[in-house]
Amino acid sequence: MIFSFVKRLFAFLLLILVQGFFLNQVNVMGYATPMVFIFFLLVFQRGSSRFSLLLWGFFLGLAMDLFTNTPGVGAASCTLLGMIQPLLLEMFLPRDCAEDLSPSIKEQGLAKFCGYLLLSTFIFYVVYYLLLAFSLAHLESLAINIIGGTLFSFVLMLGLNSLYHRS
Amino acid sequence: MNNLLLFLQKYYYWFVFLILEIVSLGLLFQYNNYQGSVYFTSANVMSGYIHEVQSRIASYFSLQQVNEDLTQQNVRLAMELSDLRERMIMPEDSTHYAPSVKSTLTEYPPLPAVVVNVTLNRKNNFLTINKGEADGVKPEMGVLGGNGLVGVVYKTTAHYSLVMPLINTSSNISCRIRNRGYFGYLRWNAEDSRYAMLEDVPRHATFKKGDLVETSGFSEMFPQGVFVGRIDEIYDSPDGLSYQLKVRLAVNFGHLRDVLILQHRPSEELEILQEEVDNANVKEEES
Incomplete structure (x- = not known):
């Protein structure tokens, strides 16, 4: 129990540092900024306590807000992601899977995992950017930001998945 | 009662969710006018x-x-x-006053x-x-x-x-076109971090592409004549009453x-004047 908490905390800090130090500076063609820190929430096991998902999500978002000067934006969207993560996962489960399946290519298969990752990331980006802009005035650049960011993060998180499961 | 407890046990996370979202949105909305929340920014x-x-x-x-x-x-x-x-050698006008760099x-x-x-x-x-x-x-x-x-x-x-x-949509700085004396407000339209817009330049102003834009010195934040950028494109404002100038900013924010x-020392007189204006505005709003 304590061991898994420490492990989780470690992953939390690592993702925040990588995101804050490097990925926030990446900005492909002025638009797509990858947000890989949500991977932390996406790999929560099936049947995890919803309370802990929500709390981790809230603090993950808050920590990211410190780096980007957007108090509340990250926290609100990450909390929402923590809320809907179990539902999203249920949508992309293989047949007869374990009660405590942890989301990955190995356990879900490539297609289902990709669908899960893409949909969750897309929802997160939509919420995040709508809260950030708080208007539909620049709809076009908003859409490019969301789609570019989603695809970029998706590719990075696929890489992260294989990295995570090799060891 | 039992049912209620069961209900709460089953759906308690909805309340947690709502509370956390309210906290987040509170942060989001208070940020702009709440000094304390500066600790939730990168300045902590x-x-x-x-x-x-x-x-x-x-x-x-x-x-x-x-x-x-x-x-x-x-x-x-x-x-x-x-x-x-060169100008020192040939003063154009002996009554001309130019504030020295030292002051x-x-x-x-x-x-x-x-x-x-x-x-x-x-x-x-x-x-x-x-x-x-x-x-x-x-x-x-x-x-x-x-x-x-x-x-x-x-x-x-x-x-x-x-x-x-300058590349913040809330930024609003009074600028003028160097050596021509026409004023406008420099704003940003959230598109390209290399350009900003000089708005409200009067219709009768004369200038050309490539002219320099500098601060007007109307506000106490900057002395007059600080370089801002160069005029890159000239547009009409949407209402057709003034010019909108696209200004290529001198500062590259990516490499800053x-x-x-x-650290300006605001002159007392100006502060008193400003205060009076503010008070007058408040009174007007109240009445």
């Missing part, structure tokens, strides 16, 4: 320090660019110097600072610099880069400050590192 001690370490490391990668900027700035200063020298410097003692964090791709961008209240920085002080105007100090903590740069904070 911890993330400020992390950003500083990061910028120290990253500074080595941009040395070349910094060098180029310095050279350019040197050339410009040398040109300005020769220009000034500007004593009125606005500059404080060097280093940019530790910058965002470029948001609607409201901010810079974080490594000087704060403890160094005498206060909100509303002007900030200059090597090439020209950067922005205005927005919020301060003990050792760091947030600066609202060393800045100067202008």
